[in-house]
Amino acid sequence: MVGWGAPVGMSSLPEVIAVFGPTASGKSTVAEAVADRLETEVVSADALQVYRGLPILTNQPEQPTRLVAIRSLADEMSLADYAKLAHAAIDELVESGGVAVVAGGTGLYLRAALVDMRVPPAPRKGARGRWETAYDADPAVAHARLERIDPAAAASVHVNDRRRVVRALELAEVGASIVPERELLWSTEMRRPTIVFGLVVPDETLESRIRLRTEQMFARGVVQEVRRAREERISRTAEQALGLADLVEYSQDEAYKRILVKTRRYAAYQRKWMRRIPGIVMIDADRPPTEVADAILEVARAR
């Protein structure tokens, strides 16, 4: 990958092996196989699998995986929280076993796990609500205000982007900025020696896997799962789980269709991320997971 080289003639592995790919590409199974062979564990980089209570809907892996089911549905999650936990998990695995396997579905989370992005501070108490109110009163005025106190931020955040205008204002107010001093999101400066693999699956294969998985979700009882989960408070972040709203607002048949459409869209989104990850090594994943895992280990060792 970058920043380090293996001694010539020696077979050595990077400290972190990351696996990324679109939903239903077989990420978790492959990652588990890789981890098994290396006698280590998988650290999940998935914004929704962190929640407990929706194992079917969020397609949580069967094998115990780090950072899966660690939060209750009432909790909010954030990039900064995740990054801290991910770094700790990776460090622990590397220190004890020499290598950690990171498997991601959420592009941003995967990047945050691998790179040391300096995530700007959390909003001060009340700041978020205050700026949201201001924004709702008049977006143009809010944006103009941002322009005065943080021109760079104003230039990079569109007036219609409520979330970011609000976030930028919270930060500008305390002297920070939503605009990073250094581009780290796409940086090749990893925290540790790392190699990232991208699972490549043909369109038709992905489509049929998505269908199969969605059908299985229903067969396994997502409807009941969601109904039960809905009885309690669900945080704004957990609320975004794909299908969570559809399953209560629409008939089962209609919900199935919507989930299919959204899952496809999500897969396309992940593929875009995949293409942009610097230094990513594409691996043909249109074959049994164990073979994919072998291919990954082979490439990783050759580095």
Next chain:
RNA sequence: GGCGCCGUGGCCGAGUGGUUAGGCAGAGGCCUGCAAAGCCUCGUACAGCGGUUCGAGUCCGCUCGGCGCCU
């Protein structure tokens, strides 16, 4: 066979004489504490043919297709 209704871009769906409806899907881009999210950009379609008109998706006729009702 007769009568009536309908036929809009991949889908849904406004529009009844004179600027681009809109939504969803799709494509491209952005993204630094909500990322399975959010934001930006991108579509000249009106079943076909003919007619009326300065001008028709919008009016008239015929044809085709669909639905309904009646003999």
